[in-house]
Amino acid sequence: MRLLHTSDWHLGRSFHGHSTLPQLRTVLGAIPGIVREHGVDAVLVAGDVFDHAAPAAELYTVLAEAIRGIRDAGAIVVMISGNHDNAIRLGFQAEWAALGGVHVLTGPESFRHPLGLSDEHGAIDVYGIPYLEPMLQRDLFPGERIREHGELLTRVTGEVDALRAERGNRSIALSHCFAANLKNPDPDQDPLAAGADLVWDLTSGGLDLVPAEVFAGPDYVALGHLHGRSELSSSVRYSGAPVHFSFGEAGRPRGAWLVELGAAGLERVEWVSLPIPRxxxxxxxxxxxxxxxxxxxxxxxxxxxxxxxxxxxxxxxxxxxxxxxxxxxxxxxxxxxxxxxxxRSYASRVAQRGDTEVVDEFLKHVRGGEGLDEGERGLLAQVLVEAREKVSGGNS
Missing domain, CATH: 3.30.370 (Barnase; Chain D)
Incomplete structure (x- = not known):
């Protein structure tokens, strides 16, 4: 089975006040061609499909166009919700969408009900782990006090591993989180070691750190949340966003991971580039x-x-x-x-200077070196006195 791992489409995100929708339309429109060229069976979208919890109607149209193109090319779609998505809205009518080969896994307990796929070698289980907020999903593990995302994901993946052992099938997992290797980070690949636009309180986008080791079980883990491509292990990867969303991402490739599962599990992973319209x-x-x-x-x-x-x-x-x-x-x-x-900033440079000096310097700047003359100094002094009197009178 061949899978195409993408994530973080962020439909509706702006770029310094400019819409990114034209670029996203172009890039998402290229995915069906990749599906046909490489014989992809399923396209995985690892969260943050939308950029806002309440997407505009136009964005649903763009999403529908992208999904229709992928389905027409012959692949099914499997997506989870990210921290930017409204899980309920994204998952609305998921039951009927699944009948058309579009599997939207947004329920908190999705990981407990693996999606069943198959190829010539047998069954493949897909475990969808949407973004889970510890304080909002307390019912997942009643009686347990879980406060951090990393702790929750450790608990979730432990249950997934138990299901995998019980079912005995090859397996894929999708998760939207901030994962990194804590023991032996690779400076060239690991997002924590490479400092991939992260803040150093060990959180990114409001998500605390998840040890990459918790994802060691499945044959392949498609991660979403970080916008740069990275490889935490041969089987645990971030695809990054399909377009650039900040100048800090300049020079970083845009694309998706092409994943091939064989009879014994993961066989091959290769990078497939996506177009960069701008x-x-x-x-x-x-x-x-x-x-x-x-x-x-x-x-x-x-x-x-x-x-x-x-x-x-x-x-x-x-x-x-x-x-x-x-x-x-x-x-x-x-x-x-x-x-x-x-x-330094203008405010810091004038903080210790008098009003007359500030005005004099400004006039020198705009008049080619000519500052206040005597008449202007007198007029300015009168204006300043009147202004101070008004201020003191208003505060009395």
């Missing part, structure tokens, strides 16, 4: 260099993050940059050759 470009230089340099012309159709090194912050920088880079989404200001105190 690449990420992180450009650095003065605004004139970015606007005039020939080497930057190829980024006209990319999402652009521009780090401007001008000594003085350019006026109307975003508008000017978007004339050349229509999809410039973010600007950073990092002046080169400027003393550190001048690179």
């Amino acid at each position: 690449p990420l470009a992180r450009l650095r230089g003065t605004i004139d260099e970015l606007l005039e340099g020939e080497e930057y012309a190829r980024h006209a159709g990319d999402w652009v993050e521009a780090t401007l090194t001008d000594a003085v912050r350019p006026i109307d920088a975003m508008r000017r940059l978007r004339e050349r880079f229509p999809f410039c989404a973010r600007i950073e200001f990092a002046p080169e050759g400027v003393r550190p105190e001048h690179a």
